[in-house]
Amino acid sequence: MTNQPRCGFIAIIGEPNAGKSTLINRLVGGKVSIVTPKVQTTRFNIRGVCIHGQSQMIFVDTPGIFAAERAFEKAMVQAAWSGVGDSDAVLMLLDARQGLRDSTLQVIEKLKPTGGGKAKKNYLAINKVDAVKKPALFELAKACDAAGVFERVFMISALQGDGVEDVKTCLAAQMPEGPWLYPEDQMSDISLRLLAAEITREKLFLKLEQELPYAAFVETESWDEEEGRVRVAQAIMVQREGQKKIVIGDKGAMIKSIGMAARRELEQMLGKRVHLELFVKVRPGWKDDSESYRLLGLEFRKG
DSSP: OOSSOEEEEEEEEOSTTSSHHHHHHHHHTSOOSOOOSSSSOOOSOEEEEEEETTEEEEEEEOOOOOOOOSHHHHHHHHHHHHHHHTOSEEEEEEETTTOSOHHHHHHHHHTSOOSSSOOOEEEEEEEOGGGSOHHHHHHHHHHHHTTSOEEEEEEOBTTTTBTHHHHHHHHHHHSOBOOOSSOTTOOBSSOHHHHHHHHHHHHHHHHOOSSGGGGOEEEEEEEEEETTEEEEEEEEEESSHHHHHHHHOGGGHHHHHHHHHHHHHHHHHHTSEEEEEEEEEEOTTGGGOHHHHHHHTOOOOOO
8 A cells, every 4th residue: 555545435235234324333433323133224335434444435335135016215325326326345244153045146246247337346255153163254255256256355343343453444445545534533434413313213212013113214303512411302203192192101100211211321422411301293104205205314205
């Protein structure tokens, strides 16, 4: 590498629950993307900024790629592939425990160059290696490498941090020469209002075990900063009246628990006191509402 500054975009793609959000938080060194045990948690492309040597890498955490059926899900998958198209390199994440499923092979197939223009460099990180025995890992890596799509295959544990430094070093050297796009101390391009809404949505996922979180949407309606304090008001949108009752809980216990968990994390992140007000609203068609798409940066296509 030269002493010239380098800067580029790297799309992190993979199937749902492969660990993309955990990896981007590990690479950036802070929380820019929410993490839950449930699949399809990430709904839109989130950029996390990582500096390694003279290189500034902008990692794009994308929604999981899956066989979408509904319009909202299709918009999420489209957002993932748009992140690939706009990137300088692609890092595909594969859950070592799942192996090479047909759906995984379809994603790999789509990464193959189609002719014309400069081929994008693709890299593979096999994640959660601490949960699989070494012989099986070597066989998986060999099978992935045989596809002829990847420049290099990494073995990592995004949760523990094993192997992540090797990923940074390799990708930093691949970034094109050019000025940095973000200040050195900026970790993400996501606004505080949107990140705060995502943190509350994360607590929804963690507190409610049913399918309800997939039917919920959180919007930060107001953000007022005072000396040593932030006042935040958020609306939790659900699709049916029955879902509203579940979020509120018996005598308001559930929404209070969600609010306390979100407030604690916001206070730790902002370094000041947070007054968080949560409201639950019923919006039956929010998944078909162009305003919801706009807030998440998704492309809205009617029908």
